[in-house]
Amino acid sequence: MAIRFSRIIQAKQLLRRSSFGSNNNANAATTSADVPRGYCAVYVGESERKRHVIPIAYLNQPSFQNLLRQAEEEFGYDHPMGGLTIPCREDIFIDLTSRFCRV
Incomplete structure (x- = not known):
């Protein structure tokens, strides 16, 4: 339980840093503005990364x-896209997250 909780805390801290921390990222202002409270943006894909808000x-x-x-x-925890990057195919990610909605 503690391991899962610490990973969640680390992921939240990473997302907070990537949204507010860097002016080098041209999308930082739009990224944080278009993610509603209670959601986070992740980048998914093996070669071409696509942004998903979950x-x-x-x-x-x-x-x-x-x-x-x-x-x-x-x-x-140093992601190349400036946010949380998930290294899997987009179709697998969509299939996985769609199962969460059914539960």
Whole structure:
């Protein structure tokens, strides 16, 4: 339980830093402005990254935790897109997140 909670805290801190911290990112102002409260933006894809806005509640899902572990292994917490990058195919990500809505 503590491991999951710490990963959620780290992911939230990363998202907060990527949204507000850097003026080098040209999309920083628009990124933070168009993400509603209770949601976060993630980038998904293997070669071409596409932005998705998801509920923060997804971070608690065990299958999403696996994606976070993969992201940590591949990128650490310094993501090339300036936000949380999920290293999986977009169709797999959409299939996975659509299952969360049915539960």
